[in-house]
Amino acid sequence: xxxxxxxxxxxGQRDFERTCSDNDxxxxxxxxxxxxxxxxxxxxxxxxxxxxxxxxxxHDKYHIxxxxxxxxxxxxxxxxxxDIHERCYQPRSDTNTYTLxxxxxxxxxxxxxxxxxxxxxxxxxxxxxxxxTFASIHFWLLVGTGGGAPGKVDIRLGDVVVSTKVxxxxxxxxxxxxxxxxxxLPRTPSQGLMTAVTALQAKHKISPSQIxxxxxxLMDPNPRRARFADPGADLDLLFDSSHEHIPNMTENCSLxxxxxxxxxxxxxxxxxxxxYGTIASANQVMRDAKTRDLLTxxxxxxxxxxxxxxxxxxxxxxxxxxxxxxxxxxxNDQWQSYxxxxxxxxxxxxxxxxxxxxxxxxxAEGVMQKTQHTTARRSRNNSSGGRTAQPASQKxxxxxxxxxGDDANQMILSNGTxxxxxxxxxxxxxxxxxxxxxxxxxxxxxxxxxxxASEEAAEETITSSAGGSATI
Numbered sequence: 001x002x003x004x005x006x007x008x009x010x011x012g013q014r015d016f017e018r019t020c021s022d023n024d025x026x027x028x029x030x031x032x033x034x035x036x037x038x039x040x041x042x043x044x045x046x047x048x049x050x051x052x053x054x055x056x057x058x059h060d061k062y063h064i065x066x067x068x069x070x071x072x073x074x075x076x077x078x079x080x081x082x083d084i085h086e087r088c089y090q091p092r093s094d095t096n097t098y099t100l101x102x103x104x105x106x107x108x109x110x111x112x113x114x115x116x117x118x119x120x121x122x123x124x125x126x127x128x129x130x131x132x133t134f135a136s137i138h139f140w141l142l143v144g145t146g147g148g149a150p151g152k153v154d155i156r157l158g159d160v161v162v163s164t165k166v167x168x169x170x171x172x173x174x175x176x177x178x179x180x181x182x183x184x185l186p187r188t189p190s191q192g193l194m195t196a197v198t199a200l201q202a203k204h205k206i207s208p209s210q211i212x213x214x215x216x217x218l219m220d221p222n223p224r225r226a227r228f229a230d231p232g233a234d235l236d237l238l239f240d241s242s243h244e245h246i247p248n249m250t251e252n253c254s255l256x257x258x259x260x261x262x263x264x265x266x267x268x269x270x271x272x273x274x275x276y277g278t279i280a281s282a283n284q285v286m287r288d289a290k291t292r293d294l295l296t297x298x299x300x301x302x303x304x305x306x307x308x309x310x311x312x313x314x315x316x317x318x319x320x321x322x323x324x325x326x327x328x329x330x331x332n333d334q335w336q337s338y339x340x341x342x343x344x345x346x347x348x349x350x351x352x353x354x355x356x357x358x359x360x361x362x363x364a365e366g367v368m369q370k371t372q373h374t375t376a377r378r379s380r381n382n383s384s385g386g387r388t389a390q391p392a393s394q395k396x397x398x399x400x401x402x403x404x405g406d407d408a409n410q411m412i413l414s415n416g417t418x419x420x421x422x423x424x425x426x427x428x429x430x431x432x433x434x435x436x437x438x439x440x441x442x443x444x445x446x447x448x449x450x451x452x453a454s455e456e457a458a459e460e461t462i463t464s465s466a467g468g469s470a471t472i
């Protein structure tokens with residue numbers, strides 16, 4: 001690499017530290033780069049509250065999206081963060097409001113659905129907007145509360161359900177006698193997420209879950225978080241399917257017939273149990289015990305909720321639900337905060353299983369140093385218009401255009417061959433590419449900003465090398 005190119009790269013890196021990686025916009029100044037040490041239980045030395053880390057983290061370093069539907073769910077999620085980061089600017093097309101932070105060394109983006117907006121479509125819109133600003137997100141967690149479906153498994157309020165499949169139960173066509181013929185296909189999490197689920201299941205076979213520990217840490221020492229406490233087994237009421245709720249002023253079951261309660265064996269402790277299975281998703285709240293039992297028997301579902309189908313249709317994601325009711329007429333909000341905390345605690349433990357990725361700039365620079373470089377010739381006065389002859393072993397292309405796809409970007413080369421990449425980030429002085437294939441060309445650093453307005457369009461060349469990432 002010649003001195004001129006090296007100088008440009010160094011200057012570009014300095015400029016990048018003052019800009020948002022995806023939007024080319026200025027970001028808040030940083031006040032430090034060191035994080036406080038923490039004890040084994042996750043607390044900081046000499047500090048009880050969360051650490052607000054003022055270090056600027058570029059957008060392309062956030063790889064996990066976390067979506068909630070309710071304020072209690074977002075509050076529980078924020079309580080699980082080890083560090084809270086400074087927010088960066090985002091494009092106007094992104095209407096989400098974010099909380100950024102770190103959980104078990106993963107950089108995580110938290111977002112909640114708009115107030116009073118529920119359903120599968122709204123979840124998909126939030127995820128789409130998040131992708132506009134944080135294009136490097138690998139997968140999403142949909143974390144919150146849901147209604148349990150007792151019968152197939154011994155599910156209790158405060159337990160956690162993790163999706164192995166998600167089925168949209170209100171998608172289909174009406175046939176004879178008003179029956180709904182369902183046409184929705186089950187959606188499953190990606191292989192990478194399912195291997196993490198298996199690893200955590202195996203871990204729980206020999207050691208207890210960390211859910212109760214994380215919920216206790218969420219409440220201590222902030223008294224305002226007492227709402228996330230376990231309501232207790234006395235308020236875990238499951239009535240038979242034929243007994244309808246008798247409403248009262250407080251919306252609890254004080255007037256309901258306690259003789260209609262189903263008898264269940266008491267558990268030895270109050271630690272939530274994690275269940276894995278099919279989650280039913282729809283745009284309506286399930287509040288009828290007979291319909292619940294019918295769908296449970298027909299489809300084998302163990303939980304009902306309202307957002308998962310929209311998210312899993314377009315994003316790699318997994319659904320984590322804390323059980324706050326039994327999807328019957330006795331549904332109320334007594335268990336909502338604790339169930340949200342239990343789901344968030346499982347999500348934190350789940351992230352401890354997910355391996356860290358290696359997409360640092362140092363690695364990208366190392367790849368570049370191992371590649372062969374060619375010089376892009378720019379000259380409006382070159383009468384011959386010739387190009388430097390390339391060795392036969394190098395396959396040289398001229399970049400003709402860039403086209404953005406739905407889930408990837410394509411660079412159209414001069415021979416018409418599209419080069420697909422997972423992500424393209426516009427920086428101050430170039431374009432960084434992370435390929436989903438082994439790149440045959442180490443992309444040459446381009447800098448058009450210093451070319452005079454009167455200068456003719458320069459021809460850019462790129463050279464080849466096998467690598468997972470490169471910088472133009």
